[in-house]
Amino acid sequence: MSQSPAVAAGTRIGHVHLKVADLDRALGFYCGVLGFELMQRMGSGAAFISAGGYHHHIGLNTWESKGGSPPPPGTTGLYHTAILYPTRAALADALHRVRSAGIALDGASDHGVSEALYLRDPDENGVELYRDKPREQWPFGPDGKLAMVTKRLDVEGLLRDRET
Numbered sequence: 203m204s205q206s207p208a209v210a211a212g213t214r215i216g217h218v219h220l221k222v223a224d225l226d227r228a229l230g231f232y233c234g235v236l237g238f239e240l241m242q243r244m245g246s247g248a249a250f251i252s253a254g255g256y257h258h259h260i261g262l263n264t265w266e267s268k269g270g271s272p273p274p275p276g277t278t279g280l281y282h283t284a285i286l287y288p289t290r291a292a293l294a295d296a297l298h299r300v301r302s303a304g305i306a307l308d309g310a311s312d313h314g315v316s317e318a319l320y321l322r323d324p325d326e327n328g329v330e331l332y333r334d335k336p337r338e339q340w341p342f343g344p345d346g347k348l349a350m351v352t353k354r355l356d357v358e359g360l361l362r363d364r365e366t
Contacts (some may be wrong), residue, residue, distance in 0.1 A: 218283045219261035220327055223270045225249055227324045228262045235303045236285070236296065236331075259285075272326035282320070282328030293317060293333040294364035297357060300331075310355035314341040315348070317355050 222228040225246055232238045238251040241258050247265055250258035260283070273279050287293040297319055300307070308328075309320040318332035343349040 217259050217261060218280075219263065220280075220283070220323075220325070221267035221270070222262050222264055222323075222325045222327075223267055224324070225262060225264050231323050232260060232262070235299055235305065237299060267325075280327065282330045284318075284330040284332060287331065287333045290317070290333055290360070290363050291365040293319070293331060294360050294362075296331045297360055298364055307357070310357050310360075312351070312353045312355045314339075314351045314353075317360065319355070319357075 220228070225248070229240065229249055229251070232251055233240055238253055238260065239255070241250045241252050241255075243249045248261065248263040250261050252259045285296075287296060300319070300321060305321055307319055307321050311318050311320070314335070316332045316334050318330050321329050321331070323329050341349045341351060
């Protein structure tokens with residue numbers, strides 16, 4: 203396979219659009235628990251939500267999934283949506299919101315480059331809440347290549363860094 207030129211450095215994922223079974227339930231999680239802002243709602247079929255007034259970071263719709271169930275294990279699809287928080291304190295606030303809503307974490311990891319919380323939304327879609335560490339803290343091997351890890355994240359320590 204020949205090597206294609208790399209994608210432009212400024213390229214980023216603009217938004218994710220999720221199929222959900224119940225729009226109000228999904229909005230209760232993404233807006234009510236995580237704190238996203240509802241930007242536009244299209245009846246009971248779709249909604250667009252954001253952080254900071256952007257047109258949308260997450261689209262939610264029931265066009266092909268109203269009342270549906272999550273895909274069974276062993277099938278392809280989205281593994282998780284990753285939501286990047288700007289600071290450790292903001293990630294700690296997200297953890298506080300999730301815990302206050304009684305939502306269990308599937309995991310919490312320190313990857314060397316980031317700190318991440320893993321959970322499920324009401325439709326069983328995987329959700330990663332994370333923050334990047336400063337680049338100068340990233341682990342690199344002797345060969346100079348990135349050497350990401352998966353270690354247990356101290357969630358209680360994270361909560362202590364929450365701005366109150």
